[in-house]
Amino acid sequence: MKKSPSPLLAFLLNPANVEDLDEEGWSLLLAEARVCGVMSRLASLLMTSDAKFLVSPRKVSPLVAIQIARHMQVALMQADSLTHAVQQELTFLDGALADLGTPVLLLKGAAYAAAGLPAARGRIFSDIDLLVMRSFIPHAEAALMLGGWAVAKQDAYDQRYYREWAHEIPPMTHLQRGTTVDLHHSLAMPTGRVHIASDLMVAEAVALPGSGHWYRLKDEDMVLHAASHLLLNSEFDRGLRDLWDIDLLVRHFAASEPDFVHRVLVRAEQVGLGQIVRNAFSLCHAAFCTPLPPEALAGKGLVLCLLKSAATTRHPETRPRTQGVADQILFLREMALRLPMHLLVQHLWHKTTVGLSRKKEVPV
Amino acid sequence: MQLRLSDVSDLAFAQSLENGQFRLRVGEITIRLETRSEALRAGLRQVYSHYPVSVSGGFYDFDLGVHPASLLRRWFRRNVVFSLSGQAPFLPMAAANAHALFEWGFNWTIGSSIHQYLVLHSAVVEKNDKAVMLAAASGSGKSTLTAELVLNGWRLFSDELGLVGGTTNDEIQPLHLMPFPRPVSLKNQSIDLIKQRHPEACFGPSAFDTQKGTVAHMRAPDDSVARALEPAPPTLIIFPKWTAGAPLRVQPVGAGDAAMRLINQSFNYSVLGSIGFNRLADLVSAAPAWELEYSFFDDALEAFDDLLADID
Numbered sequence: 001m002k003k004s005p006s007p008l009l010a011f012l013l014n015p016a017n018v019e020d021l022d023e024e025g026w027s028l029l030l031a032e033a034r035v036c037g038v039m040s041r042l043a044s045l046l047m048t049s050d051a052k053f054l055v056s057p058r059k060v061s062p063l064v065a066i067q068i069a070r071h072m073q074v075a076l077m078q079a080d081s082l083t084h085a086v087q088q089e090l091t092f093l094d095g096a097l098a099d100l101g102t103p104v105l106l107l108k109g110a111a112y113a114a115a116g117l118p119a120a121r122g123r124i125f126s127d128i129d130l131l132v133m134r135s136f137i138p139h140a141e142a143a144l145m146l147g148g149w150a151v152a153k154q155d156a157y158d159q160r161y162y163r164e165w166a167h168e169i170p171p172m173t174h175l176q177r178g179t180t181v182d183l184h185h186s187l188a189m190p191t192g193r194v195h196i197a198s199d200l201m202v203a204e205a206v207a208l209p210g211s212g213h214w215y216r217l218k219d220e221d222m223v224l225h226a227a228s229h230l231l232l233n234s235e236f237d238r239g240l241r242d243l244w245d246i247d248l249l250v251r252h253f254a255a256s257e258p259d260f261v262h263r264v265l266v267r268a269e270q271v272g273l274g275q276i277v278r279n280a281f282s283l284c285h286a287a288f289c290t291p292l293p294p295e296a297l298a299g300k301g302l303v304l305c306l307l308k309s310a311a312t313t314r315h316p317e318t319r320p321r322t323q324g325v326a327d328q329i330l331f332l333r334e335m336a337l338r339l340p341m342h343l344l345v346q347h348l349w350h351k352t353t354v355g356l357s358r359k360k361e362v363p364v
Numbered sequence: 365m366q367l368r369l370s371d372v373s374d375l376a377f378a379q380s381l382e383n384g385q386f387r388l389r390v391g392e393i394t395i396r397l398e399t400r401s402e403a404l405r406a407g408l409r410q411v412y413s414h415y416p417v418s419v420s421g422g423f424y425d426f427d428l429g430v431h432p433a434s435l436l437r438r439w440f441r442r443n444v445v446f447s448l449s450g451q452a453p454f455l456p457m458a459a460a461n462a463h464a465l466f467e468w469g470f471n472w473t474i475g476s477s478i479h480q481y482l483v484l485h486s487a488v489v490e491k492n493d494k495a496v497m498l499a500a501a502s503g504s505g506k507s508t509l510t511a512e513l514v515l516n517g518w519r520l521f522s523d524e525l526g527l528v529g530g531t532t533n534d535e536i537q538p539l540h541l542m543p544f545p546r547p548v549s550l551k552n553q554s555i556d557l558i559k560q561r562h563p564e565a566c567f568g569p570s571a572f573d574t575q576k577g578t579v580a581h582m583r584a585p586d587d588s589v590a591r592a593l594e595p596a597p598p599t600l601i602i603f604p605k606w607t608a609g610a611p612l613r614v615q616p617v618g619a620g621d622a623a624m625r626l627i628n629q630s631f632n633y634s635v636l637g638s639i640g641f642n643r644l645a646d647l648v649s650a651a652p653a654w655e656l657e658y659s660f661f662d663d664a665l666e667a668f669d670d671l672l673a674d675i676d
Contacts (some may be wrong), residue, residue: 021424023422024421024422024423024424027396027421027423027424027425027427030425030450031426031427031449031450034448034449035449035450035451064423066493067392067394067423067425070480071425073480074477074479077479077635077636077637077639078479078635080637081635081636083635086639093497103423141408237451253614269365288371314450315449317384317450319450335459360453360454361454361455
């Protein structure tokens, strides 16, 4: 396959870079945004809500411009529809968890949305992530079951994986609405080799404004959690979006707190994420020119090189040639970080023998 | 795009499919298709010869691919996989069935992407600027009836995707159904039935042993493809049902009932939110709905003409 320069990466460095794209360049930009799951966020930067281009495609025919605008409008509508659905779901969840008697934290996408952060704009996600202290997990699970959410049928192995080792219980799906909640008790796998002071971060959570009873991680911890999620999980298909989240969070918080980045670095040392946040910041700076001081950019190691290939554009025409290999190595690294050796061997053996494929038949 | 696929040489066709320069336009949508599959190339030649294409690149809305599932499967299992923007969401299929895989993947792409329309899982045909929607679950004979109507002079909009756009009383974008004319997918006995009744009908390759049994695609009429950018107002909604030996039965369906049934057949009703609700309400107000049970095609065709004549 012939390789082309990436219009998406060019846009992320500077939106004005896409003005000179030709028709195929715009097509490729949309295709890259689709495969990286950032179409709605791209649309929110390319277009106003009343369908005017902010960065206009000036080298394309009027008909093609209309077609591009349609794709953007559809992406904006999907984002609006998701925002609405998330608000509605949070209202239901708040009702179900009202009498729990412990703070319930929103994590990632749901937290960005509830806090009205720029990172929420155009961010498409499918599950709502909640966190309660471990001792409250049985109460929270029972309350959610009363509200109509249930753990989907799983084999005994997966149940055990979640219940004994993981930092969350198995996903709970609402029986009528089909919406999914991930209920966590820690920000990272307790069995993991990277020890994160999750309890410390949870203890300093702040209440969210609004009518609900929700909490979120404090500003620095939000950035740290996003960084640890990016570097300790192998969900690379959303790697670029997760990196973009970090960029948007940092820019937003730093605008009102001048020493914000410094505070993130200090906090990172406290909770055990010093190197991880520096690696994340290095990637962020390379992709988005995020304004960060030199001491924040001391990322290093093989993992940084691998992530440069993985947490980037994933379109076959523009992705790095090393992406496939990098994905594989990072996947193995993630498993190794998550589980101590005896559990890892057990886990890989089980997954190899039962197979991991989740694909469906093509709908006919 | 002035070029038709029938104008393109075999060499230019094969090369453009391999190097990413091939574009196919269906209505408002242009796809880039990349493949080295001979089976797919042959299928496209048979049922897309009259479609506008480019072999020298240009804008595309969606980039689709049909490729060997993996190096191993390329030689041993002979499987191919469908991809949208490089992502392969579905299980591989036998390489010989590449054309059927392409058709299904294309449908899925449209159904999950073009939210400027309310997309209903239904067939649409048109006559005298009146569009009729045939909404029914799989297995009710919807596609077979669509093929029969199209071979009797009705214009084909789609046998699978009803695209509802606009709003009632909107002067710029009135309520309309948009054509998306593609080959009509027939299965099992329907294939021979249509071939017997209409020896002139052209078919692509048959795909055997799919999850639907044997499947073959009937070429869309020239006129339907040439007029793919001409929408029409929705005039009738029919819920057809073929039952062996049953006498013809035509029964009205209330607007509310019709709306509920259509929601169940929608690809993107929930994505559209209030737009979807309003558009569906406009649709069932504009187009009366009927249930049609039949065992003979000729009865059904006559019923279609009668119902349409009553609209004036």
